[in-house]
Each structure stands twice: as structure tokens, then as C-alpha cells.
Amino acid sequence: MDDTRSDLAAVPGSMTPDEFHARAQAVLRSMESVIDGKRSALETALTVLLAEGHLLIEDVPGVGKTMLARAMARSVDCSVSRIQFTPDLLPADITGVSIYNQADRQFEFKPGPVFANIVIGDEINRASPKTQSALLESMEERQVTVDGRTYTLATPFIVVATQNPIEMEGTYPLPEAQRDRFMARISMGYPDAGAELEMVRSRDLVSPLDALRPVVTSHQLVAMIGTVRRVYASPAVEEYAVALAQATRRDPDLRLGASPRATLQLVRAAKARAALAGRDFVLPDDIDALVVPVFAHRVIGARRLSGGAANSSTAVADVLQRIAATTPVPLGSAAQS
Incomplete structure (x- = not known):
């Protein structure tokens, strides 16, 4: 995999629905060869990639968070870099630094690992x-x-x-502004007994990542993103997304509601989900399916939630699901399709 690949085209094209479906399934199969039994998490990760968003994977250590990130990165032939975050890491270690060149007698910029198509922040x-x-x-x-x-x-x-849960030793909570940059947050969860047993048997001597090869080229990925951009979101569906965001700001169980950026990213993610389902238009069901992964890490629950645990992911998810279930879908032909 070429980590020095030049920038891809700024304006993506598109591809036929059949080709899009074939490429998307190829990426999912590639990721599933490494991460077994987590289809929903893999689909959400691919949705975020195609919607040009950023993904936050939160769970306890050892459940495959980094493995999922590396599997997705290796399935696509783009430039990839990895940053291991530690307490002594400096901002320049991420962005790069200007170094004085004695020969030219001028400062020369040395790009940091953020200059890649896919950046894995561990x-x-x-x-x-x-x-x-x-x-x-x-x-x-x-x-x-x-x-x-x-x-x-x-x-x-x-x-x-x-990231590890904030109650783990040696962690710093992500600031609200940082969390709001992530389009979606997912959790891996523990594998079931069968998947864990298969992992024990198959990974004793070799890692499945070693055999992983790109199944989508950089230009095909750009075309897939272009296809997602062209998915139609009706005014009624857009109004529904806005109504959900507005409801989070009024709900007494939430101290901080979803931001306007969250609304934008909810619609973008819904377009990617619709494309993965073989549609060129968004349904309210796409919005409902993504409201928790897109909103949950952005909102803050009231203190009374979950016995005072205001940021309990389960409690916040329950509130968001209630909001989605009780918020009426605006009337509109596309929304009723």
C-alpha cells in the first residue's frame, strides 16, 4: 500500500448502482474476514467512509477497535497513516513541523501523519x-x-x-468540540462464543490482516463518494432531520442537544446508507437508523439519567430512540415512499 500517494481528485464522479453495490460488498467482505460477527458496526463504518465523515470507535480494550480501523484502511487502496496517541504526544507530531534547512537557508515544512487519506488515531x-x-x-x-x-x-x-471509556485509567475526556467533528460513534461489544472460538483457532500463528489486500482503488472510492453525494434527500426528509435535532435541544432529559453540524452529518450519513441499500433517495428509516450513532456522542444527558451518570451511553441512546419514535415525519411524497 502506497502511503505517499498524491491527492485524489477533488470532484468525484459516480458509478452505476450495480457497480457501487459490488464494490461496497467487496469492502464489507474484506472487513468481515478480519472482524467476524459485527456486521452492523462494519456497515456503519463503511457508511461514514462513503459520507466523507470521521468515525469514533469507543469500547473497552481488546475487542477489536484498532483491528476494525486497520481492516477498513487496508481494504481501500489509499494513503494510510497511524498515530498512537500518548500523554507526551505533541500537536506538531500530528500536523508536522517547519525545520530550518541549512543548505537553502529557509524553513522547510515536514508534513505529519495527518497528511493521508485515512488517518487511524489509536x-x-x-x-x-x-x-x-x-x-x-x-x-x-x-x-x-x-x-x-x-x-x-x-x-x-x-x-x-x-478510544477507551473515560472511566479507564489514563484517559482524558474528548472536548465537546472534538466529539462534534466525528460523524458517528460506534461500539464493538464482545464477540459471541462462536466468533471468539473461531478467533482463538485461526489467529494462533497468523493475523488475518496479513492476508488483507485492497479491494477498491482510490479512484473507485472517489466514484463511490460521488454516487453518495447524488442521492436525493427530499425536503420532507430534511425537515425530519431538523425536527429530530430541534427535539434534542428541548428535551428535559438532555442538557446539551445536537448541533447544526450534527444535523448536516445525519443527512449525509443517511444518503450513504440509502446508497448501500440500493436506493437513490433517502427514507425516514435511514434517518432513524443513524440518529443514535450520529447524535449520541454529541448530546449530554441530564444528571438524573442513569442514577446521575449524565453521559451514560445507554441512557442517552434510550432518550434519542424515544425522540425518534415520537417525532412525526413531515408529510411529503419522498418521505412516504
Whole structure:
């Protein structure tokens, strides 16, 4: 895999529905050869990739968070870099640094690992908030500013970050602004007995990642993203997404509701989900299926939730599911399809 590949085309094309489906299934099969029994998590990860978002994978150590990120990265022939977040990591270790060149007598910029199509941030919440903030500009604006100069990042650009629960030792909570940059958050969960037994038997001597090869080229990925961009979201569906976000800001069980950025990313993710389902239009069901992974890490629950655990993921998910179930879908022909 070429980690020095040049930037991809800024304006993606598109591909036929049959080719899109074939390529998407190839990526899913490739990831499933490494991560067994987690189809829903893999589909959400692929949805985020095709929607040009960033993915946060949160769970306890040892359940395959980094393995999922690496499996997705290896399934696509793009430039890939990995950052191991540690307490002593500095912002320049991520973005890059200007070094004085004695021969030319001028400063020369040395790009950091953020200059890649897919950036894997391992255990992102083990770094200090100052270091975490080094990703803010790159995740939102696809650019990096160092010493007053701005450098454009590769296209497409996606950060796949893993983190341990905040109650784990040696972790820093992600700031709200950082969490809001992630399109979706997923959890791996423990594998079932059968999948765990198969893992024990098959990985004794070799890692399945060693045999993984790209199944989608960089240009095919760009075309798939272009296909997703062209998926139609009716005004009624857009109104439904806005109504859900507005409801989170009024609900007494939430102290902080979803941001406008969350609404935008919910619709973008719904377009990717519709394309993966073989449709060129978004249904309210696509919105409902993604409201928890897109909203849950952005909102903050009231103190009374889950015995005072305001950020309990289960309690917040329950609130969001209730909001989705009780928010009426605006009338509209596409929404009723």
C-alpha cells in the first residue's frame, strides 16, 4: 500500500448502482474476514467512509477497535497513516513541523501523519486536550495551518479514531468540540462464543490482516463518494432531520442537544446508507437508523439519567430512540415512499 500517494481528485464522479453495490460488498467482505460477527458496526463504518465523515470507535480494550480501523484502511487502496496517541504526544507530531534547512537557508515544512487519506488515531483520549485539538482544523476544514501557512489535506480524508471509556485509567475526556467533528460513534461489544472460538483457532500463528489486500482503488472510492453525494434527500426528509435535532435541544432529559453540524452529518450519513441499500433517495428509516450513532456522542444527558451518570451511553441512546419514535415525519411524497 502506497502511503505517499498524491491527492485524489477533488470532484468525484459516480458509478452505476450495480457497480457501487459490488464494490461496497467487496469492502464489507474484506472487513468481515478480519472482524467476524459485527456486521452492523462494519456497515456503519463503511457508511461514514462513503459520507466523507470521521468515525469514533469507543469500547473497552481488546475487542477489536484498532483491528476494525486497520481492516477498513487496508481494504481501500489509499494513503494510510497511524498515530498512537500518548500523554507526551505533541500537536506538531500530528500536523508536522517547519525545520530550518541549512543548505537553502529557509524553513522547510515536514508534513505529519495527518497528511493521508485515512488517518487511524489509536486511543485518541490518552493524549492531552491540547494535542487532541490539533485535529480540529483538519477534521472540519480538510486543511492544516502551521506557522501561518495553510496546507490542504488529501481528498478524501477520514479520521478513524479509537478510544477507551473515560472511566479507564489514563484517559482524558474528548472536548465537546472534538466529539462534534466525528460523524458517528460506534461500539464493538464482545464477540459471541462462536466468533471468539473461531478467533482463538485461526489467529494462533497468523493475523488475518496479513492476508488483507485492497479491494477498491482510490479512484473507485472517489466514484463511490460521488454516487453518495447524488442521492436525493427530499425536503420532507430534511425537515425530519431538523425536527429530530430541534427535539434534542428541548428535551428535559438532555442538557446539551445536537448541533447544526450534527444535523448536516445525519443527512449525509443517511444518503450513504440509502446508497448501500440500493436506493437513490433517502427514507425516514435511514434517518432513524443513524440518529443514535450520529447524535449520541454529541448530546449530554441530564444528571438524573442513569442514577446521575449524565453521559451514560445507554441512557442517552434510550432518550434519542424515544425522540425518534415520537417525532412525526413531515408529510411529503419522498418521505412516504
